[in-house]
Amino acid sequence: MTVTAGDLDVRARIGQANQRLKGWEAVRWVDGRPRITDVLRAEVDRWGGIGAVYGVLRADPWSGVHWGNGIPPERSAEAYAAVQEHVVAHSDGGIPTLFVEEVPHGLQALGATTLPVNLALGAAMDADLVEELAAAVAAEVRARGTHVALVSGLDVLRDARWGRAEECWSEDAALAAIMVRATVRGMQGSGGGPIDDRHVAVVAKHLAGQGAGIGGRNGSGAPIGRRELAEVHLPPAFAAAEEHVAGFMAAYNDVDGVPCCGNRDLLTTAIRDGWGWDGVVMADGTAIDRLRDTTPDPATAAAVALRAGVDLSLWDDAYTHLDEALERGLVAVADLDRAVDRVLALKERVGLLDVHPVTASPDPARERATATIAGRAARRSVVAVDTGVLPLASDVTVALLGPNADDVDALLGDYSPPRPLVDPGTSTVRSALEARLGPDRVRHTAGSRLRHPLPDAADAVAAALAGADVAVVVLGGSSRRTYDDGFEDNGAVSGPAPDTTNGEGVDLASVAVPDPQLALLRRARDAGLPVVAVVVDGRPRVLTEVRALADAVLVVPFPGPTGGTAIVDVLFGAAAEGRLPATWPGADGVQPAAHDERLETARGYVDVTASNTVTGLPGPGRAVEVGLDAVTDAITVSRLQAGDLVTVPVTVTNTSDVPRRVSVPLWGRRREPGVRPRRRVVLALVTLDVPAGRTVTAGFPLGRAALGTWRDDLRPTVRPLEVDCWTDDVLDPPPDAVRLRVTDEDGAVAWVG
Numbered sequence: 069m070t071v072t073a074g075d076l077d078v079r080a081r082i083g084q085a086n087q088r089l090k091g092w093e094a095v096r097w098v099d100g101r102p103r104i105t106d107v108l109r110a111e112v113d114r115w116g117g118i119g120a121v122y123g124v125l126r127a128d129p130w131s132g133v134h135w136g137n138g139i140p141p142e143r144s145a146e147a148y149a150a151v152q153e154h155v156v157a158h159s160d161g162g163i164p165t166l167f168v169e170e171v172p173h174g175l176q177a178l179g180a181t182t183l184p185v186n187l188a189l190g191a192a193m194d195a196d197l198v199e200e201l202a203a204a205v206a207a208e209v210r211a212r213g214t215h216v217a218l219v220s221g222l223d224v225l226r227d228a229r230w231g232r233a234e235e236c237w238s239e240d241a242a243l244a245a246i247m248v249r250a251t252v253r254g255m256q257g258s259g260g261g262p263i264d265d266r267h268v269a270v271v272a273k274h275l276a277g278q279g280a281g282i283g284g285r286n287g288s289g290a291p292i293g294r295r296e297l298a299e300v301h302l303p304p305a306f307a308a309a310e311e312h313v314a315g316f317m318a319a320y321n322d323v324d325g326v327p328c329c330g331n332r333d334l335l336t337t338a339i340r341d342g343w344g345w346d347g348v349v350m351a352d353g354t355a356i357d358r359l360r361d362t363t364p365d366p367a368t369a370a371a372v373a374l375r376a377g378v379d380l381s382l383w384d385d386a387y388t389h390l391d392e393a394l395e396r397g398l399v400a401v402a403d404l405d406r407a408v409d410r411v412l413a414l415k416e417r418v419g420l421l422d423v424h425p426v427t428a429s430p431d432p433a434r435e436r437a438t439a440t441i442a443g444r445a446a447r448r449s450v451v452a453v454d455t456g457v458l459p460l461a462s463d464v465t466v467a468l469l470g471p472n473a474d475d476v477d478a479l480l481g482d483y484s485p486p487r488p489l490v491d492p493g494t495s496t497v498r499s500a501l502e503a504r505l506g507p508d509r510v511r512h513t514a515g516s517r518l519r520h521p522l523p524d525a526a527d528a529v530a531a532a533l534a535g536a537d538v539a540v541v542v543l544g545g546s547s548r549r550t551y552d553d554g555f556e557d558n559g560a561v562s563g564p565a566p567d568t569t570n571g572e573g574v575d576l577a578s579v580a581v582p583d584p585q586l587a588l589l590r591r592a593r594d595a596g597l598p599v600v601a602v603v604v605d606g607r608p609r610v611l612t613e614v615r616a617l618a619d620a621v622l623v624v625p626f627p628g629p630t631g632g633t634a635i636v637d638v639l640f641g642a643a644a645e646g647r648l649p650a651t652w653p654g655a656d657g658v659q660p661a662a663h664d665e666r667l668e669t670a671r672g673y674v675d676v677t678a679s680n681t682v683t684g685l686p687g688p689g690r691a692v693e694v695g696l697d698a699v700t701d702a703i704t705v706s707r708l709q710a711g712d713l714v715t716v717p718v719t720v721t722n723t724s725d726v727p728r729r730v731s732v733p734l735w736g737r738r739r740e741p742g743v744r745p746r747r748r749v750v751l752a753l754v755t756l757d758v759p760a761g762r763t764v765t766a767g768f769p770l771g772r773a774a775l776g777t778w779r780d781d782l783r784p785t786v787r788p789l790e791v792d793c794w795t796d797d798v799l800d801p802p803p804d805a806v807r808l809r810v811t812d813e814d815g816a817v818a819w820v821g
Contacts, residue, residue: 069421071163073408076117078401080160082390083115084408085374087168087350087382091124092131095147097139102150109154114388117159119380119411120166124148125177125212127485129549130559133178134486141179141430144212148426163412164420168271171217172235172483173628174442175209179488181438184445185481185606186220186247188625190237190649192448193731194755195250201445202254204438206268211434213426215418216269217255218317218350221248222304223274225608225650227660229284231574234481234547234606234626236279239650239662241300242750243733245307245773248272252311260312263418271350272308273317275328275339277301280321284659285575286560287320295743297323298778300664302338306784307773309339314414315348318378320355327362329355335377338782348379348410353558356384365389371398379407383557439493439630446627446634448729452644453611453652453682456619457598459641460538466501467536467597468512469529469588471567472544472604474498481606481626482547482571495632497542497602504636511536515591516584518546518567529591539592540639543585543614544605545569547626570606570626578656580610589617602635608652612680623648643728647797654680663799664746683799692730692758693721694795696806703810708772708786715767716793716806722758731755734768737801740777740789747799751775751791768793775810788812 073081094108112118124147127133139147148167155165170176173183183189183205189198209217224244225236237244257267277290277297290297305316318335319328328334329351339345351373359369367389373381374390381387393399415421452458460466472478474496476487487494495503501510513528533539547570554562560573568574581603592599601618603609606626615621622644627634638644651661655676663683672678697717707714722728736751752768776786791808792801 070416071161071412071421073405073412076160076408078391078394078404080116081404081408082387083117083159084119084163084411085380085390085404086115086118086387087120087122087380088384088388089118089121090131090383091121091151092126092133094121095124095151097137097147102139102143102147104150104154108151112155112158117163118155118165120168120216121151122168122382123170124151124167125169125175125214127178128176128483129551129553130555132551134551135178135488138178141177141212144177144430145426148213152426164415166215166415166418166420167213168216168218169209169214170483171205171209172220173481174205175212175214176483176485177212178485180485181205181208181435181442182480182484182628183442184449184628184631185234185626186237187225187234187606187649188449188627189445190243190247191451191625191646192445193243193647193649193733193753194448194729195246195753196755197441197445197448198247199250199254201438201441202251204434204441206255207266208435208438210265210268211430214268215420216271216314216414219251219255219270219272221251222272222276222308222316224279224301224304226279226300226662227281227284228579228608228650228653229576229659230279230281230607231286231571231576232482233608234570237649240664240750241303242774243649243753245303246753248304249307249311252308252313256312256314263314265419269314269414269418271315271317271348272305272313274319274352275305275316276319276334277323277328278319278321286573289322289325291324293324294780294782295778298782302782303773305339306343309343309345313347314417315350317350317352318355320352320358327359329378330359330362330372330376332376334782340377342781342783346410348414349377350380351378351382351384353382354384356381356386359386367392367396368398374399374403374407379410442628443630443634446631447637447642448645449625449627450634450638450644451623451646451648452638453621453623453648454615454618455644457538457600458620458639460639462640464505464537465509465535466505466511467532467539467592468498468501468510468542469515469532469539469592470542470585470602471514471516471518472497472546473514473542474512475546476629477548478544478546478604479627479629479631480547482549484547487629491629494629497540497632497635500632500636501540504640515588518569519582519584520566521584521587529588533592533595533597536597538600539595539597540600540602541588541592541618542602542604543581544603544609545607547571547574547606579607579653579659580656581614586613586617589614593617600639604631608650610655611652611682612654623652625649645729645731648682652682654678664749666744666746692728693723694732695719696793696795696804698806699808702815703775703808705786705788705810705812708775708810711771713769713771714775714808715769717765717767718754718795719763719765720756720758721763722760725760727757727759729755729757732795735794736774737792738789739791740787751793770808775808786810788816
C-alpha cells in the first residue's frame, strides 16, 4: 500500500511529522500485561495519528525502567502491539506508527546484547567484524518488533575532553566512514530497496560536526570552516548516504553559528541536492525547541527546522505549532508534505504500510551467538601500548588493584540497559583472573574510587601487594549511571555522580588519569613488583605518568560485558590486536590533538615533548611483517570521477607459529595544490587472516573517497594531487613510501595557476 501526504488532512500530516512520545510513558507493564496510557490516547486523538513512537522498550536510569518494572524481553511484541492497535484504530486512514529505539552499541532494552562501544570497535579496525556484529544486532532488534534503530557513528573524535568520545569510531574521518559503511550495510542489508524482517532501518547520528565542539563541551558550537567540515566531519555521513541509510539525526550543535536543525545548506542543499540522498532527517531530542534562542516563538522555530529539511521531531513542542506556522505563512503546505512523504516512504520501506501487526520471535540461541561475536570484538579491541613484562607466567600470584578491576558497569559504556542480577555471561578482570589462576592466587582490593581516594584503603593495598609476583592495576573511567542521578530533558546527566567520568553530559576539563588512581600505581611500583596498568576508558587519557610507572600498559576502550576475559587473555599471551583509534595526548594542555592535523610551522609546546603523545601504536603486533608495492597504473581525474579504483598491492607475513587476523591501515599524506597537507590520514583498511608462517597478498582499493577532495558546496570531487602512501605506523612518510599521482588528462599536476 502506498500512502502520500495528499491522502491526509493537514492535522494528520502534522501528526506524521511528530515523534513526541517517550514510549515508556505510552505503555506500562501492569499485572503482567501491557496497558496503553492516557498520554498515548491524548497524542493520537490530537493529531489523528502519530509518525513515530520512541523508546517503548528503552530501559535505563533516565527512563526509570529496570528489571522490576520494565517490559520482559520475550513480551516486547505484546507491548508494541498494544500501542500499534490503538494508533491504527484511531488514526486517519489507519496508518501505523514507527517504533524507534536507541541502538548505540546494542539495543537499549532489557535482555539485549551489549556490544563494545564504537571507540573499541575503532581500535579493532575490522570492518568485516563490524558488519557481522551489525547484522546480528539488527536481527535481534527486528525480532523484538522494532522498525528504526538510532545508531551512533557519524561523530568524529576531535577532543578527548568530550564525554561522548566513546560513541566515536576514531579521530580519523576515513576510518569512521569505513565503519559506518559496514554498520549500515550490516543493519539494513545492501541496497536502497525494502528492508526485510531480518534487518532494521538505521538513523545515523549525529549530523554534523558535533565532535568539534568548543573545549569538548557537549552540544557547543563547531567554529570550523567548510573545508574542515567536509574533510573531517562529513565523510562518515557521505558513506552512510552511499549505503542508502534510512535517516540522519540532526545534531544539537551549530556549525559556524548555524544550528544543525536549522541548517538548510547542510540538510537540504548538501545531503539531498548534492549527494542525491532522500531519506528521513530526524531532530535530536528537543533540538528543534532549542532553536528558540534564534527565533521569537515555537511556530517560527518549527518553520525554520521544517524548511531546513527536518522531517521528524523528537520530543519537541515546536512541531505541535506547525498549524500556526502554516496559518502565518511561515511555511507552505508543500514544505510539510515533503517531510510527511519521507516519513511515509520510510514506513513503506520497512513494510509497515502493508503488514502492520507486530510479530516477533526472540531467539535465545541467536542472542548467544551475537554475544559470542561481541566477545571476539572485545578481544580485538585490546591495545598493548607497552608490553614489557607480558605475557604473565601461568603460575603467578597477582595483586589486583584499581577501581575498574571488578566492576562490570565500568566495562559497558553509556546508553547501556541494566543487566540482570544474575548474568553468567559477564566477566570482570577479577573474575577472569580467578577463573584462570584460582581465587587463592588473586589478591584483590579496589584501593581507590575513580576520582576520589578510598578511605582506609592503605592496609588493604599493602596486604594485596605483600607476597604477590606482579601487580595488575585496572584504571580508567566509567559511564555508569544510577537511578538516583539527575537528568536533563534529553537524557544527559545534569551533573556527574562521584564515579561517573564519561558519557553524554560528562565532559571533563582534565583527561589526566586521576591522582588517586595514579597513587595505586606508585604504591605498586614502590613495592618492587612488576606492574601492569590496564586503562579501561571511553576516551583518550594522558598516559605519560602511567607509562613511567608501569612495565606494561594495555588500553581498552569500554569492551562490553565480556571485557574481563578479553583483557586477561592478552595478559597471558593472546595477541593484542587493537590500535589506538585516536591520539592519546601527552599532557592535559595538548588539546585538541589528532594524527591528521595539518602540517604547521609552529614548534609545539616547550613544556611537553612530542614523545609523550601516543598515536596509533602498536601496529599489527609482534611477528607480523607488512610490505607495500609500487603502483604502475596511471590515475586520472576522469577515471576516479567515473568510479574506477586503483589498487595498491600489500603483502602481510605472519612469522609466528599461530594463525593471525591482521588489520592493516594504509596511511597517506595528500598534497593538493594550494592546500596545506594533513600530516597523515587513513586511506584504506584491509583485514586478513594469515596462516602461521605464511604470506598473504592483498590490495588496498583506492577510489574517489580516498584520493578525492571536496567542493565548496560540500560535494565530493577529484582534483589533480599527489599522495604518499605507507603502512608503517609513523606520522611522516618513510623513505620507501609509495607515491601516487592523480593527474589531469595530459598527465600533469598543476601546482601553479
